[in-house]
Amino acid sequence: MLSRLPKAALSIHHVAAGASRQAVRSGSVRFVSTGAPTSNAFQRALNSRAALGSAVLMTVGSVAWYTHLYGSLPFIGEVHASSPAEEGxxxxxxxxxxxxxxxxxxxxxxxxxxxxxxxxxxxxxxxxxxAWRNLVGVSHTVDETRTMAEEVEYTDGPDDQGEMFQRPGKLSDxxxxxxxxxxxxxxxxxxxxxxxxxxxxxxxxxxxxxxxxxxxxxxxxxxxxxxxxxxxxxxxxxxxxxxxxxxxxxxxxxxxxxxxxxxxxxxxxxxxxxxxxxxxEHDERKKNGIKAIILFSALTAISLYVKRFKWASLKARKIIYNPPTGKNMH
Amino acid sequence: MASFSTTLYNTVFKRNSVYVSTIFAGAFAFNMAFDVGIERFWSHWNQGKLWKDIRHKYVEAEDAE
Structure with a gap:
């Protein structure tokens, strides 16, 4: 549904977010210490980038959610070429x-x-x-299916004389x-x-x-x-x-x-x-899906474990560099 | 524990031919067991809806004729 957002709306968001981020940076980040800080903790939190980011996220998120729920942007009317009656x-x-x-x-x-x-x-x-054979083992027995198929006449041929002829149906018809x-x-x-x-x-x-x-x-x-x-x-x-x-x-x-x-x-x-x-293929597909999900979950878990196992020694070690002192040089 | 790992090493890992054969046989056995288990779960979950659950009605009717 986000794709329904016009490009302009997104770019406006970007520009607005960029501009206010600049403003916030100049307001909250102190490059020169010319006196005691005047803002308290609440103001700092209010002016922080996290606050700005979450506000932007909230706005974009609510618009996207609304668009997803109702299929159109809020506060903007839409004109449809076809009415619901025409679409059914x-x-x-x-x-x-x-x-x-x-x-x-x-x-x-x-x-x-x-x-x-x-x-x-x-x-x-x-x-x-x-084909008739598709019913076998799904809804009918093979004998029932054969009987049903034989009740229908099919055109087959040509025979030795080059004539087409009628024959009763087979399972493969x-x-x-x-x-x-x-x-x-x-x-x-x-x-x-x-x-x-x-x-x-x-x-x-x-x-x-x-x-x-x-x-x-x-x-x-x-x-x-x-x-x-x-x-x-x-x-x-x-x-x-x-x-x-x-x-x-x-x-x-x-x-x-x-x-x-x-x-x-x-x-x-x-x-x-x-x-x-x-x-x-519906039934087989779902049965294979169960197997695939179980097997791939197990393989994912194993590979995650192996990764942690192999990396444990690398992550836990500490490299210490002792710079040579002047006395030991040369 | 040490004895177990020693036994395991001596029976499975020591010779590559045995090791590879164990992997192949294990894969085959696991596949069989896994398929049987999934099939059992599937039949239980969908009991009464599958063809094999209703097949007897129509096969017997055919025999009676």
Whole structure:
């Protein structure tokens, strides 16, 4: 946030600090002793460089803190080209079970989220970068995954005659896309392209929080907001007008583990699934992080100890120089 | 103490081949133990959320069919 400070403000601070430092130096430091010192201890402390330095630090610090908290310099108005409504509401930070440094994904939630994606989102949204094999050992067994893959027909080939042919899906196939190309997707959705969801959690500010807030955040447009025909109002979407209607309603899917399929439950599950799709390495990464922090802390401690050990004799010794007396010279 | 350091010297440090082998074997053993320990902590901390905690539900369902 300090970068938001205009350069001029910083340089003014510098000049002011420099000038007053000069003044203080001439006031407090006595170069000629022409009489008894007139200032008492309190005045000396008041005029000291430490007092000046801490006052400057306090000022700069409070301005920086204010700027960090509120995003703008105090007492100076700002004109934004875009309003908060145009940028979209910031989603709240939801307590995901994977938020902590040591917390893994909830794999039951990933499994339910895949079901929501398959039954709801996959009608319009592709998931190009996830293959069937990625689900194995994460949310489904290998047999379940193979069965699901075989239900989809893939075009393969060419065969001996140079013809393309259809075959059932394999584990190595990627998730089938709902539309053959972007133009078909736009034509089916009134010109709007449903984005690919593989990396959507990484690609949007707020990540999974944004996905959840968007899916559950559909409301009637407030007074004065005009929404075109075929568009929908969602305060979390930048601009407010989104082509995707609200798609998640209570009881839309039936979970095989008996979890009540409320709107927020489904939104949470599908956001968790998409978070996993964007960061499949998440669990391994956190586990490796634990190991790295433990090992590097131990190595740091050892190297600090070795440094002190090696330097102890150097720091503790005293070099005494006895200048030769005149008698011993020559 | 002196006997311990003497024993240590005679068994580990005296011959370079033994010394290097001890370092390699020690690194291997430490790595195994460290990984097992972290894995145990991870499973305990995230109990109920990991795939291996829910896997039995779906594997048994497959077998029953």
């Amino acid at each position: 509401l910031h989603p709240p930070a939801y307590p995901w079970s994977s938020s902590g440094w040591l917390d893994s994904f909830d794999h039951s939630s990933i499994r339910r989220g895949y079901q929501v994606y398959r039954e709801v989102c996959a009608a319009c949204h592709s998931l190009d970068r996830i 990627y998730m089938p896309a709902p539309y053959p190309n972007e133009e078909a997707a736009r034509a089916s959705n009134a010109g709007a392209l449903p984005p690919d969801l593989s990396l959507i959690v990484k690609a949007r500010h707020g990540g999974a929080d944004y996905i959840f807030a968007l899916l559950t955040g559909y409301v009637d447009p407030p007074a004065g907001v005009e929404i075109r025909e075929g568009m929908n109002y969602n305060p979390y979407f930048p601009g407010g007008a989104i082509s995707m209607p609200r798609v998640i309603f209570d009881g839309l899917v039936e979970y095989d583990d008996g979890t009540p399929a409320t709107t927020s439950q489904m939104a949470k599950d599908v956001a968790t699934f998409l978070h996993w799709a964007a960061e499949p």
